[in-house]
Structure formats: C-alpha cells, structure tokens
Amino acid sequence: MADTPPPRPIVFVLNGPNLNMLGLREPEIYGSDTLDDIAGMLEDRARELGVDVDVRQSNHEGHLVDWIQQANAERAKAVLLNAGAYTHTSVAIHDAIKAVNVPVIEVHLSNPHRREGFRHVSRVGEAAKGTVAGFGALSYLLALDAAAKL
Ligand code: DQA
Numbered sequence: 001m002a003d004t005p006p007p008r009p010i011v012f013v014l015n016g017p018n019l020n021m022l023g024l025r026e027p028e029i030y031g032s033d034t035l036d037d038i039a040g041m042l043e044d045r046a047r048e049l050g051v052d053v054d055v056r057q058s059n060h061e062g063h064l065v066d067w068i069q070q071a072n073a074e075r076a077k078a079v080l081l082n083a084g085a086y087t088h089t090s091v092a093i094h095d096a097i098k099a100v101n102v103p104v105i106e107v108h109l110s111n112p113h114r115r116e117g118f119r120h121v122s123r124v125g126e127a128a129k130g131t132v133a134g135f136g137a138l139s140y141l142l143a144l145d146a147a148a149k150l
Contacts, residue, residue: 008052009077011147013042013140014067015057016084022109030109031136038137045141049148051077061086065096072100078147080140082107087124097127103150105143108133 015035018025023034033041039055046053054076056067064083071079081104083093097104104127111134112119125131129150132143 008050009148010052010054010074011046011078011080011144012067012071012076013039013053013055013080013144014064014071015055015082016061016064016086017059018084019082020057020059033137038140041137042140042144045144049144051144051148053144061090061092064090065092068093068096068100068102068104072102076102078102078150079104080107080143080147081105081124081128082109082140083124087112087122088119090123094123094127097124103129103147105129105147106131106133107139107143109136109139110134 019035022030022038023032035057042053042055058064064081064086068079068081079102083090086093087106087108106122106124106128112122130146132139132146135142
C-alpha cells in the first residue's frame with residue numbers, strides 16, 4: 001500500500017478591519033481586487049509552492065490575537081498578517097506575535113510610510129519577522145514566497 005504523503009505546510013493569511021471592503025474601499029489606494037480575488041491568487045501561488053493557505057478576515061482585534069495563537073499551536077509554517085488599522089495601535093497583537101514561535105510577516109497593500117503620519121508607527125512591524133508593503137495585491141504574493149522559503 002502506498003504511503004500517505006506528508007501534509008502540506010500551512011500558511012495562515014490573517015486580515016484585519018475593513019479589508020472585507022477591498023474592491024469598494026478607496027480603490028485609488030487599495031486597488032480593485034476584492035479579498036476573495038486575493039485569496040484566489042494566493043491559493044494558485046500556494047499550489048505552485050507546495051503549501052496550503054488559510055485566508056481569514058475579521059474586524060475584531062481579539063480574533064486576530066486568537067488566530068495568531070492558533071497558527072502557532074497548529075505549527076503553521078508562517079502567518080501573513082495585514083492587521084489593517086490595528087497595525088498602528090495594537091499592543092495586544094504586538095504581544096501575540098512576540099508570544100509565539102511561528103514567524104509573522106507583516107503585509108500591506110499600500111505603503112504606510114508614504115501616507116499620514118499616524119500610519120508611520122507599526123506595532124506589528126516592531127514584532128514581525130519582516131514586512132512587505134506598497135505593492136497592492138502583489139504584497140501578499142511576495143510575502144507568501146518569502147514564507148515558503150523560511
Ligand atoms: C493597510 C494600511 C493601513 O494603514 C490601513 O489602516 C489599512 C490597510 C494596507 O494594507 O495598506 O486598513 O494595512
């Protein structure tokens with residue numbers, strides 16, 4: 001009997017507040033792709049890379065904390081995290097990233113450093129392994145490539 005293949009490594013892709021509005025929300029900044037479109041692109045790229053992706057979105061800070069802990073408990077390969085506005089404010093998400101071993105890669109569609117001053121601080125980036133920002137939907141794909149190589 002053939003051996004069952006080992007499970008593919010999983011990468012959690014966590015999205016914070018208002019990212020469910022992609023496609024409608026300020027398209028001149030965030031582009032016209034919806035979050036479902038981005039999830040589809042990530043699934044295609046994941047197949048090529050030999051990993052699985054689990055794409056989630058919540059408007060609630062605590063859900064993001066729970067999912068970072070879950071990714072760690074389930075020995076995910078990495079977390080791609082676009083925490084939306086919580087990027088700039090959330091000590092709880094910063095602490096969650098610090099509390100776990102799973103590498104967390106910060107992702108942004110826009111380049112926050114080119115925008116309002118309040119976006120120049122990143123509580124996520126201070127704890128994350130690395131950051132990909134400013135490339136629209138491509139930011140997620142570049143981050144997935146990095147995650148697969150970790
Ligand atoms: C964002 C940048 C954040 O400043 C903003 O609050 C978002 C989206 C981005 O992907 O460019 O919600 O994370």
